Amino acid sequence: xxxxxxxxxxxxxxxxxxxxxxxxxxxxxxxxxxxxxxxxxxxxxxxxxxxxxxxxxxxxxxxxxxxxxxxxxxxxxxxxxxxxxxxxxxxxxxxxxxxxxxxxxxxxxxxxxxxxxxxxxxxxxxxxxxxxxxxxxx
Numbered sequence: 001x002x003x004x005x006x007x008x009x010x011x012x013x014x015x016x017x018x019x020x021x022x023x024x025x026x027x028x029x030x031x032x033x034x035x036x037x038x039x040x041x042x043x044x045x046x047x048x049x050x051x052x053x054x055x056x057x058x059x060x061x062x063x064x065x066x067x068x069x070x071x072x073x074x075x076x077x078x079x080x081x082x083x084x085x086x087x088x089x090x091x092x093x094x095x096x097x098x099x100x101x102x103x104x105x106x107x108x109x110x111x112x113x114x115x116x117x118x119x120x121x122x123x124x125x126x127x128x129x130x131x132x133x134x135x136x137x138x
Contacts, residue, residue, distance in 0.1 A: 003022050003023065003024045004022065005019040005021075005022055006020055006021040006023060006028075006076065007019050007020045007021075007076075008020050008076040008077075010038060010073075011033065011038060011069045011072040011073045012034070012036035012037060012038045012069060013039075015126060016125075018031045019031065020033075021073055023077060023138060026138050027135060027136070027137060028077050028083075028136045028137070028138050030070065030133060030135070031133070032090070032131045032132070032133050033073065033131065033132050033133070034062075034124065034128045034131045035061075035062040035063075035065035035069065035130065036065075036126065036128070037065070043065075043127065044058075044061045044062060044064070045057055045058035045059070045061025045065070046062070046128065046129075048127060054127045054129075059097040059101060059130065060103075062128060063101055063104035063105070066130055066131070067104070070084075070132060070134055074134075077138065079136045079138045080136075081108070082111065082112045084109075084112060084134055084135070085115065085135055085137060086115045086116075086134065086135040087114050087115070087116045087117070087132060088117050088132065089101070089116065089118040089130065090119050090120075090121045090133075091118065091119070091120055092122070092123060092124060092128075092130070093120070093129060094118070098118065101118075
């Protein structure tokens with residue numbers, strides 16, 4: 001079975017050697033997606049000190065940015081938000097951020113309700129508080 005690598009021209013550049021997504025049959029597997037903006041190191045809702053450590057963050061802004069980045073990748077791959085079938089969510093502070101995350105999630109997933117797993121992690125590769133891994137159909 002052949003697989004196609006997909007990179008969006010709107011989502012932030014990957015921080016490693018991986019594509020934004022891979023198409024296998026009628027399935028689309030997205031790599032972990034964070035809230036960064038394309039073409040910069042700006043992370044909506046994150047304030048960093050001179051050493052790059054998080055001083056403060058706004059999980060609501062990060063959630064909206066992550067979801068928008070996922071939407072960009074899905075659309076550039078020929079899919080759509082409504083085709084998401086599975087979401088894995090990685091939060092760095094479940095206790096503080098889950099309620100806000102869940103509220104924003106409910107806004108974006110009013111009609112489509114994919115399977116979902118939420119996992120707390122110690123940290124993520126960049127100074128972010130949330131990352132999503134998604135599977136969708138095409």
